Amino acid sequence: MKRSRGMGLYCAGLYAFLYLPLGVMTAFSFNDAHRNVVWRGFTFKWYRVLFADAELMRSMLTSLELAAAAAAIAAVLGLLASYALTRHKAFAGRRAYSALLDAPLMMPEVALGVGLLSFLVRAGYELDFGALACAHALICLPYTVGSVRARLKSMGEEHLEEAAMDLGATEWTAFVKVTLPLAMPAVVSGCLLAFTVSFEDFVTSFFLAGIGIVTMPIKVYSMMKFGVTPEINALSVLLLAATALLLALNAVFASGPDEASRA
Amino acid sequence: MGKALSWLLGGRRPLASHLLLAPAAGWLIVFLLVPAAGLALLSLAKNGAYGQVIWTFGLHNYRRAFDAKYLPVLLRTFAFAGGTTALCLLLGYPLAYYLSFRAGRWRNALLIGLMVPFWTSALVAFYSWMIILGKEGLLNAALLRFGFISAPIGILYTPFSVLLGLVYFYLPFTVLPLYASLEKVPRSVVEAAYDLGAGRWTAFLKVTLPLSLPGVMAGGLLTFVPCLGDFLTAELLGGPRFYLLGNLISNQFLMAQDWPFGAALTCLLLIGLIGGLWVYRRWEAEDA
């Protein structure tokens, strides 16, 4: 274990790299200047400005709703698909399915945006929140599938469901009582990934956002002409804090069963 | 009801499998394949007055794509995507190893910590990097302060800043699959190697590393593939000299208003990727 100290330091360094921009962002959210260039002194004013900015708050809500909807759809679709791919005996077309599930990763975003928009318009569909949520679910799907499938596959090697069924459980009971609880951490982490992907997405959102639907990235991008204001930094800091809190709570409550499942 | 569901889950008939996959596949067909087919059709069309699409079919857009002037863009893209993938793997492997073998009770917290930075909008992160890397930025200020340089140096809009941006954004996508595959390395086998007198390095090189290769491939792919289409990083952190394939494609749609050509480039990229993946899957299947 002693040897791991060097490695620990190295990892701390990598985390520092990942968190450096966040630190700067946090610091500059307290910067008493209009623009994120030089430090002019400490202030809370951007947080006040932020709470007074109804448009920005609304765009944050839109993004949260959107990411939640997309992650939920992607999780359900991903779970069903992963189950069939890992639990069912070989069937024709399995490879094709799994290739298809990775496909959204390959599509350049602008091409996807233009292609989807043209398609929806041609189909006579008027752009709204639903269209955007569907598109986001699409780009999220590979992430939930990736996470859940890996978990189901490694669980499969333990033959737990089979054990349950040997004890008389039906497939359905085994799924509800064994598979689902054990796969839950992976479903949650897949959802988190999906949520992140959706929450961040600008290009697809730009093309598919109907009237009055302004997500955070769209809003931020439109403000970009004059740089990201400290107000946006303040919002990002609050989001980050909320996330960290949520994850911490989750970790506290979920650590028990998760540890048990590993043993 | 329960019986129907059990039938579905049991998957003794291919139909059950297809049904379970149907929602996801349907989703992909409606929202990805159909639009992609539209793009494929578009790639055969011609660009008309003011970017109107003329539906006469031919391969002219594909012929244009093989013009020598696009070769440097392609090579540059591969260099950046390859460089990013290599860097992410090199930097990320020790981290994934640490998470899997050494982190102990901190593992979950650290794993989550890996994702947290991505809960900020990429644009906000980009701007923070600009504050750090700019001529009057923090890094230059620090270097000046400690006397490493005598005048601010341009760090932004260089290959370095592009690479840094790409590594920053794709590192977690490399680390997570690496971690997942390291988790699967049976600890007993590693122990056995030690028992047989293998040193740390030998055990790692002969046992752990080979067993984690699928994760290396998966992580590499998850980094390399999106890198090939990335355009925001080069646009925001790169300069005019770092024009990548993603920029070329998006510019056809956005600036040049030449959608058929953009569609053709997209199709070529997709064909390349699908071909690459197919070869990889074959290799993987043979290996397994």
Added chain:
Amino acid sequence: MPEVSRRDFLKAAFLLPAMPSLLGACRRSDSRRVVNFYNWSNYIGKDTLPDFTKRTGVEVRYDLFADEDEMFAKIRAGARGYDLIVIGDFLIPRFKALNLIDPVPADTLKNQGNLAPRFRRAAYDPDETAVPYLWGTTGIAYNKKRLTKPPTSWWDLWDPRYKDRISMLDNVRDCVGVALQLLDIPQTTRDPEDFRKARELLIKQKPLVKQYSSSSYLNSLVAGEIDLAMTWSGDLFQAARDNPDLDYCLPREGTYMWVDCLALMRGSRHREDALRLIDYLLEPEVAANIANAVRYATPNEKATPLVDKALRKDPRVYPTPQVLSKLKLHDVLDPEQSELWNQTWADVKVA
């Protein structure tokens, strides 16, 4: 069992394409009177729209774009539902050719007469399909403190001394336009040789250029990352609020002016209210407030005297008659010409 599931499967298959509307239905808002307005970011006064709503009860749903090309791509791909949109003079012939906008009916706007004659029936829009909103010039932004002498000519953007301190607008019209201007080639040319020369001129400049950008370069200017930039007038004046060292020059070769116009989208479902909004934006006080906020010049003759004096007297915003006479509008290009322009610019970007 399989039969039931098969039917379920079919049901699901039918439901899938309807997913977007099902999801959308959950969030659909009520139908009050609204106008859907699509405009550049930072391109309106703070109270302009709230005041309109207060006065008329018509809500304005205001969406923003930061890049004209992106906006055009989105509209071309079929995004509909906007009633009112702001587009540059350069885009008007395209929007017309692609049937994207409807003409503003003659004599429906009681304030149209407020516009200066110069901005009525201009070459880009002889039938007054659209209504001029703001205008500005393309010029050179620079950092007074960092340059030993202020730029005077477009050629300064080609000066190797400024290597890596220059940014150019990422825009066909401005870059190819300036290249042709410097080569003394008329904009209406269709000689490939001319475009080859323009391309070479721009490629020659490329090693000096740090950024091609139409938006984030402003941040770089303020941050001191670059010291010299091709810019749109008002954007620079807005940026100069954050860095007083920034100044603007109209190159001595003369330059181009452009006019951003309000246009009615075809198929607008709120035409009456959209027209009412246009008319409101043409009111002298309203137009003057917008001009004060965004620091572009208003084409509204009646509004000009109401603009802040400092701004009104600033020759960089409202050029002197002598300079004004040297300002030209971009020529209207036919499809073949604009294809040549686009190709030239695309080749510069790839090179």
